[in-house]
Amino acid sequence: MSNQQVLNPDALFCNTEKQDMFITGSEAVKEAIKRSNVDMAISYPITPQSESMHLVGDLYAQGYLKDYLRGENELAVMSEVAGASMGGVRVFTATGGPGTLRAFEMFSTWSGARLPIVCAFMTRGLNSPLTIQPDNIEMAHILDTGMIILHAENAQDLYDMLLKAFIVAEKPDVHIPVGVFADGFFVTHTRDRVRIDPESVKLPPYDPYSAPVPVIDMENVPVRLMRDPFVMKSNFISYAAHASWQQEIMAAAMRSRKYLDKYLEGLMDIHNEKAKVMVVASGTAVSQSREAVERAKNEGMDVGLIKIKCLRPFPVEKIKAALENVKTVIIPEFNRVGWLYREIKSVLQKDMEVIGAPRVFGGMTMPAELILDEIRRCQNG
Amino acid sequence: MLNYKVVAGPEGYLPPAAASRGVVLPEKGKALVEGYAVPEEEAMLTVVKKLLNAENPVFFPGPLLLWDWKEGIREKAKEVKELTEVLGARIIPMPDYRPKYPMINPEIEINPNHPNLTIWHNNIDVCVFIGVHCHYANVALKIIRGGTSCYTIALCAEMGHEDAMISLREVGLGKIKALKEIAIKVKKEGQE
Numbered sequence: 001m002s003n004q005q006v007l008n009p010d011a012l013f014c015n016t017e018k019q020d021m022f023i024t025g026s027e028a029v030k031e032a033i034k035r036s037n038v039d040m041a042i043s044y045p046i047t048p049q050s051e052s053m054h055l056v057g058d059l060y061a062q063g064y065l066k067d068y069l070r071g072e073n074e075l076a077v078m079s080e081v082a083g084a085s086m087g088g089v090r091v092f093t094a095t096g097g098p099g100t101l102r103a104f105e106m107f108s109t110w111s112g113a114r115l116p117i118v119c120a121f122m123t124r125g126l127n128s129p130l131t132i133q134p135d136n137i138e139m140a141h142i143l144d145t146g147m148i149i150l151h152a153e154n155a156q157d158l159y160d161m162l163l164k165a166f167i168v169a170e171k172p173d174v175h176i177p178v179g180v181f182a183d184g185f186f187v188t189h190t191r192d193r194v195r196i197d198p199e200s201v202k203l204p205p206y207d208p209y210s211a212p213v214p215v216i217d218m219e220n221v222p223v224r225l226m227r228d229p230f231v232m233k234s235n236f237i238s239y240a241a242h243a244s245w246q247q248e249i250m251a252a253a254m255r256s257r258k259y260l261d262k263y264l265e266g267l268m269d270i271h272n273e274k275a276k277v278m279v280v281a282s283g284t285a286v287s288q289s290r291e292a293v294e295r296a297k298n299e300g301m302d303v304g305l306i307k308i309k310c311l312r313p314f315p316v317e318k319i320k321a322a323l324e325n326v327k328t329v330i331i332p333e334f335n336r337v338g339w340l341y342r343e344i345k346s347v348l349q350k351d352m353e354v355i356g357a358p359r360v361f362g363g364m365t366m367p368a369e370l371i372l373d374e375i376r377r378c379q380n381g
Numbered sequence: 382m383l384n385y386k387v388v389a390g391p392e393g394y395l396p397p398a399a400a401s402r403g404v405v406l407p408e409k410g411k412a413l414v415e416g417y418a419v420p421e422e423e424a425m426l427t428v429v430k431k432l433l434n435a436e437n438p439v440f441f442p443g444p445l446l447l448w449d450w451k452e453g454i455r456e457k458a459k460e461v462k463e464l465t466e467v468l469g470a471r472i473i474p475m476p477d478y479r480p481k482y483p484m485i486n487p488e489i490e491i492n493p494n495h496p497n498l499t500i501w502h503n504n505i506d507v508c509v510f511i512g513v514h515c516h517y518a519n520v521a522l523k524i525i526r527g528g529t530s531c532y533t534i535a536l537c538a539e540m541g542h543e544d545a546m547i548s549l550r551e552v553g554l555g556k557i558k559a560l561k562e563i564a565i566k567v568k569k570e571g572q573e
């Protein structure tokens with residue numbers, strides 16, 4: 001709304017008087033976008049994301065956005081979002097599950113084109129037979145698209161991460177897209193108490209003239225990509241240019257660490273850091289783990305918990321340091337492949353027991369007892 | 382990992398992005414010299430000495446300096462031209478980033494996708510990037526480090542460049558003037 005007051009990000013994140021609201025994750029998306037000074041949003045429905053972009057549409061009707069439209073499908077939406085961002089506006093969209101995969105080509109394109117798009121991903125199952133139920137296997141696919149990847153545990157995280165994502169994405173030395181992931185249904189469709197900033201404030205507008213690439217430059221890649229692509233020439237100069245380009249995208253993600261560290265108060269949280277048994281989780285698996293760790297403590301067991309908030313860039317050195325003296329790591333996940341297990345295993349340099357369990361998928365919930373059983377096994381073993 | 386130094390090449394087939402080797406951009410009041418943060422005044426003096434001692438120093442002004450797109454750019458461009466004259470440096474522009482086929486004329490321009498062609502052709506031993514959009518500057522700086530022995534300096538209007546051997550941040554009219562004053566002083570001291 002035109003009468004919202006622009007606050008600098010530090011003031012908005014830290015100094016405003018917050019109020020409690022009892023809302024769903026989808027409503028938390030709406031509240032975040034209301035305060036994000038977004039110029040344009042483009043939607044396409046897919047469960048469990050549909051409600052969030054429906055509510056963002058309401059914001060357009062109320063005058064908070066300059067433009068809002070529905071695309072033909074997810075690939076179209078993500079392409080249109082890219083066009084809007086190249087044009088120099090702050091843009092938002094959301095998808096999930098099969099929608100994520102249908103649009104997949106564009107995520108690497110966003111990164112490669114240095115577009116600071118913020119997209120919310122409300123995850124769900126992918127594999128045939130078709131399911132609309134909770135599962136976050138799509139995150140296994142998207143980790144290496146060049147985007148910054150955040151994983152919300154609850155509606156509060158979702159609200160906070162979305163607001164902060166715009167600021168990090170648009171830093172001139174970062175300027176790559178941010179995907180804010182939330183486990184569909186568990187976060188999107190359940191109500192939770194969320195601390196919200198006043199309606200009267202919003203983030204500063206995006207300044208495209210500090211971008212690391214020219215605004216809406218029709219003469220250069222990626223727009224020129226399909227017309228006169230240097231990346232399709234078969235010579236060493238083209239290979240070197242493309243390789244250097246890709247390195248720069250990875251470097252941009254590295255540069256985002258200092259901002260994410262500041263705004264997320266660390267890429268991960270550690271509870272009971274001296275414990276010899278550590279549960280490592282992200283998303284809603286953190287909530288289940290927290291309950292299991294608490295019950296283990298009541299049974300006299302000494303267990304710690306690491307909550308990973310940011311998957312790209314991955315907090316490699318911090319994880320190494322946190323697990324240096326740990327004997328056993330337990331990694332519960334809401335997917336069948338265990339992508340977080342693979343990530344953690346890839347950074348550990350010493351032999352230790354790493355248990356990729358429990359894993360639930362296809363819509364199953366994760367009772368805390370399953371995690372507690374793993375903890376008990378470790379303590380007894 | 383933390384001991385990586387950003388020095389003149391040729392570093393090899395595909396040098397890493399310095400950011401991936403632990404080099405971080407300087408905070409306000411600091412600059413990067415070969416991967417390490419130093420006080421900005423110290424880096425400015427190093428910039429001037431590198432350019433005055435070079436055999437063939439060249440400035441590569443990009444579109445953000447060549448085009449009169451924003452208030453203050455005309456004055457900054459004029460000051461940069463005066464700086465090159467004090468330093469005895471040539472100017473070869475990077476007017477845009479379009480790939481050029483079959484190839485650019487390296488005598489008169491440089492392109493971020495194959496900057497080594499211009500450096501090789503002109504035997505440039507020290508170069509300065511200014512007014513180049515950060516993404517294209519970083520792409521070019523890595524290619525130069527990989528394939529040439531040219532010493533690179535980036536005078537960035539934003540936050541700087543890890544992949545340059547020397548990088549100043551937030552370089553506006555004031556810092557260009559300061560560099561010119563330092564250059565005049567160093568030249569005078571050298572003559573005394």
